[in-house]
Amino acid sequence: MTHEVIRHLLDDYVTGELTEDARGPVADHIAACEICRAEVESLKEILARAAELPKSIDPPADAWLNIRAAIERDNLSHFITESARYCSDDRGLAEFPPVHAAK
Numbered sequence: 001m002t003h004e005v006i007r008h009l010l011d012d013y014v015t016g017e018l019t020e021d022a023r024g025p026v027a028d029h030i031a032a033c034e035i036c037r038a039e040v041e042s043l044k045e046i047l048a049r050a051a052e053l054p055k056s057i058d059p060p061a062d063a064w065l066n067i068r069a070a071i072e073r074d075n076l077s078h079f080i081t082e083s084a085r086y087c088s089d090d091r092g093l094a095e096f097p098p099v100h101a102a103k
């Protein structure tokens with residue numbers, strides 16, 4: 001496998017999702033290629049930092065008040081009323097009004 005092919009496999013290599021057949025040649029290439037070795041280190045660092053992120057974030061208590069104020073300020077209340085109508089009746093998604101592509 002060439003450098004160009006292998007560099008597209010590095011993500012799967014780092015996450016352990018690479019097939020066993022491909023893992024050996026990729027590991028051999030990484031050992032010999034400074035660019036790919038640096039990319040692997042970078043990917044590992046990104047994954048480690050991502051793992052430290054919280055799994056969820058609670059919105060601020062006043063988030064909805066701010067959203068509602070922005071909607072009312074921009075006069076989008078008709079959009080909310082229309083959305084609520086579609087969400088509150090028994091019709092399936094297939095019966096929603098068609099979305100027309102821009103011409």
Ligand SMILES: [Zn+2]
Pocket residue numbers: 003006007029033034035036037
């Ligand atoms: Zn390489």
